Amino acid sequence: MLLLILTPPLVQGEMIQFMLVTCLCNLLSLCLSCLILLCSYKYLHMLSFLKIYTIKDSMYHALTYATILEMQAMMTFDPEHILAAGNTMKEAQAVCQRTLHRGTLTDSCFSHLVNNCAVIFTSEELHAEVCYAECLLQRAALTFLQDESMISFxxxxxxxxxxxxxxxxxxxxxxSSTYVHGDNHGHFEGGVKLGVGAFNLMISxxxxxxxxxxxxxxFSGNxxxxxQQLTEGSAGQTFRSFLCNMLLLCYHTFxxxxxxxxxxxxxxxxxxxQPYLKQYPKGSIFLFFAGRIEVIKGNLxxxxxxxxxxxxxxxQWKQFHHMCYWELMWCFTYKRHWKMAYFYADLLSKENAWSKxxxxxxxxxxxxxLTREECQPFQESEVALFRQVHGLKQKIAGKSLPTEKFAIRKxxxxxxxxxxxxxxxxxEMMYIWNGYTVIGKHKDLTEGIFVMGLDCCTLCSEGTEFSIDDQCLVSLLKGLCLKHLGHxxxxxxxxxxxxxxxxxIKFDHYLVPNALLEHGLLCLEQGRKEEGIKLLETAKQNYKNYSMESRTHFRIQAAxxxxKATGENGIHTMPSSP
Structure with a gap:
């Protein structure tokens, strides 16, 4: 769920495009000012700043303003915010269309050779195409949130x-050999690299x-x-460099x-x-990524x-705090500080609508x-909370959230x-979110989970229909702990x-493919490559319709x-453009 909230603002959310070449320099400076305000999270200042200008006459300002509203909608899931963002983005798209060359690039190139398009299109029209593509992508995201019907999908x-x-x-x-670099080539190229790089990375x-x-x-993805495209885009001195950097950070840390x-x-x-954190030491987004890096390093x-x-x-933007609450909840979970973890889960349940x-x-x-005595100060019980879960489920794009379906089943x-x-x-939920790779960096935390968390935890289900499932779950989690402890x-x-x-196994059928996945990863770590790949392929091909299936397949695909991309000498090859 966190990824759904985080990705749109960073991957799509701040792509501010180009307008007329004649006023490029002035508009660039304005948008850079907006970006600095956004980095500092002076949200209200930014909106006031944008409202001074005529949104309907500038692709820059139209898309920037619509993007801010979309970020707000993605953060709150408020139907009114989603509707307002969708209408504003539609207006931004209309501004772009006024500059497009007789429709869109794909329409125009349908009857022309692509090489000739480099000549047919002016620099201004090509910039409008990049802007138009971004509007389409953001409107699609809002469509998925706004309506659950198949037609909208x-x-x-x-x-x-x-x-x-x-x-x-x-x-x-x-x-194309006929494309001539204009004064704004670097910014245009940066926009293309961002879009092409993002699509290839996500699809792959x-x-x-x-x-x-x-x-x-x-579609295809490499x-x-x-x-490569995102790295090249981040290295340039263009407006999209920041966005390429943010997407790469999102990829590496999430x-x-x-x-x-x-x-x-x-x-x-x-x-x-580091460069952004140095320039904006109090920038919320950068402090957040700094926290994510520390989590991955195991520095809780x-x-x-x-x-x-x-x-x-x-x-000013309280919804951004909720992302931090989610991370803090997991940090205290890793440390087995259950009361503090409960505190942040409770804050989220009261303030946030992502996944109640x-x-x-x-x-x-x-x-x-917690023990019965430790639970006494709390005004709710575990049984009452678990019984609430089913009634709190929601749907996005007509689909139930996988994590919610998992929680409901459990x-x-x-x-x-x-x-x-x-x-x-x-x-168990910590495994779903890959938390054992974090505690695995600390021998004391891993041993604590192994001894205290998993010792005798299946006693309550002995002699019931759940006993085998629970024993297998504990076996999987013990195996993970032992792997990180070097056994x-x-x-x-x-x-x-x-x-x-x-x-x-009667209920938790996800345990088998995930045990194969972890066994395969263990074999790969030991250099038993063929055996590891065979186990991974078995997990991928032989099992379906189990809890969190998509997430397991994502992990199998990554493994x-x-x-397969690592040769015997451990060198990765860099494919050419697809």
């Missing part, structure tokens, strides 16, 4: 495809089944090429961590972040300090780790008159134990990509 998909095709054509124009991370479907309808094998590129992330106390500092840095079902589940999970055993306690639910043979034995009980 299809409309949103068409917008995404048209945006993708426009970026693809613009990239071809850049490669998708599970194989989804990727094949997208390729069938004309991870190395996407990273996407590759949560949807990958739990390994973010900390060194690259720190290099990207430093991470907590960063997130708290981030909350103190600005008070997940928050209720996490609150119940933390209370379940909480069902509390709906009976005599509920059967879950075995260490926060430790690889014992870890492998626990992963194998889950597979041996496959036919007896296979890493295994």
């Amino acid at each position: 299809i409309k949103g998909g068409i917008k995404v495809r048209n945006s993708y095709q426009t970026y693809k054509e613009l990239h071809t124009v850049l490669q 991370m998708l599970p194989t089944r989804t990727l094949r479907l997208l390729e069938f309808v004309g 991870k190395e090429f996407g990273l 996407m590759s961590f949560i949807l990958g094998t739990g390994e973010g590129d900390v060194e690259d992330a720190e290099k990207l972040l 106390d430093a991470a907590i300090e960063r997130f708290e500092e981030c909350c103190e840095a600005q008070q 079902a997940t928050y209720a589940y996490m609150k119940g999970a933390y209370l379940s780790m 909480a069902r055993r509390y709906l009976t008159e005599n509920p059967i306690t879950l075995p260490a639910p926060p430790l 690889q043979e014992e870890a492998e034995a626990y992963f194998t134990l889950v597979l041996c009980n496959e036919t007896q 296979l990509h890493k295994a």
Whole structure:
């Protein structure tokens, strides 16, 4: 869920485009001023600043203003905010269309050779194309949030495809021998690199089944090429350099961590972040990323300090605090400080609308780790909280959130008159969010989870229909702890134990493919590449319709990509443009 909220503002949210060449310098300085205000999170100042100018006559200001409203809508999920952002973005798109060359680039190039398009289109029109592609992408995101109908879903998909095709054509124009570099070439090229890089990176991370479907309808993604485009875009002195940097930071600290094998590129992330953190030491967004880097490094106390500092840095946009609360909740979970973790889950449940079902589940999970005496000060019980989960579910783009569906399934055993306690639910959810790669950097934390958190936690379900499922869950989590403690043979034995009980598992069918995934990763770490790939392929091909299936497939895809892209000498190859 966090990714849904974070990604649009960073990947799409601040792409301020170009207007007329004659007033480029003045408008650039204005938008750079807006960006500085945004970096400092002087949100109200920025809106006042933009309202001075005529939004409807400037692509720059129209898209900037619409983007700010979309960021607000993504943060709040308020229907009124979503509607206002959608209408404003539609107006921004209309401003762009007035400058387009007889329609859009893909329409015009349908009857011309692409090379000739570099001559046919003026520099101003090409800049308008980049702006138009961004409007399409942002309107698609709002369409998915605003309406759950299949028609709206299809409309949103068409917008995404048209945006993708426009970026693809613009990239071809850049490669054309007839394209002449104008005064604003660097900024135009930066915009294309951002769009092409973002699409390639995002599409390449998708599970194989989804990727094949997208390729069938004309999409393609190359991870190395996407990273290359974004890196080149970030290195330039253009307006899009900042946006390329932010997307790379998001990839290294979130996407590759949560949807990958739990390994973010900390060194690259720190290099990207330091100049901005130095220039804007109180910039909330930069303090937030600094906290994420500390989490990945395993420096939990430093991470907590960063997130708290981030909350103190600005008070105008309270929704941004909620991202920090989510991170703080997990930091205290890793440290097994259940009361503090509950505190932040409770704050989220009261103030935030992203996923109230997940928050209720996490609150119940933390209370379940406390003794009866420790629970007395709290005004709610774990049983009551778990029973609330189902009624709090929501849908986005017509689909239930995977984490919410997982929480609902796990909480069902509390709906009976005599509920059967879950075995260490926060430790299970910690696995879903790849948290064991964090505690694995601390021997004391890992041993604490292994001994205190998992010891005898299946006693409550012994002799019930849940007993085998709970035993297999504990085996998976013990295997993870042992792997990080360096006891690889014992870890492998626990992963194998889950597979041996496959036919007896009644509810938590996700445990088997995930045990195969972890076993495969263990083999890869030991240099048993062929065996590891075989286990990963088995997990990918032989199992379906289980909880959190998409997230497991994301991780399998990342592991296979890493295994297959690394040769015997450990060198990665850089493919050419797709």
